[in-house]
Amino acid sequence: MKEALAAEALAAGFAKMRVARPDAIPEAAGRLRAFLQAGRHGQMGWMAERSHWRGDPAALWPEARSVVMLADLYTPDHDPLAVLEARDRAAISVYAQGRDYHDLVKKRLKRLGRWMLTRHQDEAIKVFVDTAPVMEKPLAQAAGLGWQGKHTNLLARDLGSWFFLGAIFTTLDLPPDPPEDEHCGSCRACLDICPTGAFPAPFQLDARRCISYLTIEHKGPVDPELRPLMGNRIYGCDDCLAVCPWNKFAREGSEMRYRGIAGAPTLAELAVLDDAGFRARFAGSAIKRIGRNRFIRNVLYAIGNSADRRLAPVARNLRGDADPVVADAATWAEARLTER
Structure with a gap:
């Protein structure tokens, strides 16, 4: 069996x-x-x-x-870390791309x-x-x-x-397989690349500093200390996964539906989405579960980190948003860009 x-x-x-x-x-x-x-x-x-x-x-x-x-x-089918250099674009975790x-x-x-x-x-x-x-x-x-x-x-x-x-x-009684041993050795690549220092020690995670948690699960404003460290990551973070040496043995996935919805859109085009636009754009995607307001909050943090002064008006237009968290993020983003 x-x-x-x-x-x-x-x-x-x-x-x-x-x-x-x-x-x-x-x-x-x-x-x-x-x-x-x-x-x-x-x-x-x-x-x-x-x-x-x-x-x-x-x-x-x-x-x-x-x-x-x-x-x-x-x-x-691409390097997930490459988008981090395109600071006017949104970095979306690979798992949520489709x-x-x-x-x-x-x-x-x-x-x-x-x-x-x-x-x-x-x-x-x-x-x-x-x-x-x-x-x-x-x-x-x-x-x-x-x-x-x-x-x-x-x-x-x-x-x-x-x-x-x-x-x-x-309830079927199937023969169990032997457990897998740990094969990380002395490698620290995943720990050292973490932008926010979310690993207090090897094999331990403090979700409160993890960008995946901050962009998806955390409600309300993100700690101002952590916002600059988030870069242009607006939904999840792949850094610790992407840097793992074991990925040289990774096999190609055959399910094309895990790709193709999100991509790496510009921050400017995402920032103007209202609730209906957000739902339409990410229909069928895991991204939709966080809602428009949390999503736009993340986009504005990325705009503030972009160093692109051309995005200052985009942030300014959202300072009066009905959601106070979005308005706070917009004010922070514009201040970051004008200070630069």
Whole structure:
């Protein structure tokens, strides 16, 4: 059954499949507790609210006997760091360049799940893609899919850094795979490149300083100390992923829908988007979930960091925006540019 399932997973578009037991990450609860107690989750209160499930997959669904972990490639066809030099353009994380991965990965998981149920009708499954209290990365390492690097993201020797994770919890008893060891060695590339110093130590992340968190999860104004460090990154940050040496073994992704929506547009064209324009431009994209106001806030921080005085009028036009956070960002951006 497991061999047939792996073949079906590849046919569904996944790059790799491995299996773990629900109780394979006993250390996860303690690590999560320490992370939360230190306040490193910032405004992500949902992490604390359901931490009893997040820290113990067996508690989330006690009937589950196996966790099938799957990797879905979104490897970029360009250097994600190159756009950081084009300071009048928006740097958008590779994973959000195309269609929302939640939708595409879930469709593949459901297809695979239906295939499982046709062969074992007395069994049950649940599929998860980053929206339930499941610690996918520790489970993926326990399953042998890859390991959590010093930047806390998952990477693999045969896939590099660029893949999404999906999980199928099942009552089917499948043989587990051996866990993957850590292969970072003495490398510090991901730690040293971080613009905001979001890694207090190797294998530790303080989300409150992470640009991905600041541009996506953080509500309200960003600390003025951190704004200049964000550069032109307006949605997520790929620096620690892109610099990883293991990416020389990354495989090309076959799903073209992970590309093509966002690109690297100019900051000037993004700054004028109203709510309707924002929704229309990013329909089907993961970007839409943060809403127009938070998005424009990020664009204005990038404008302030652009050193392009021609963008000062763009910022000035938003100083009277109905959203006070946007207005604050516009005032900050114009002041930065005129001071220069």
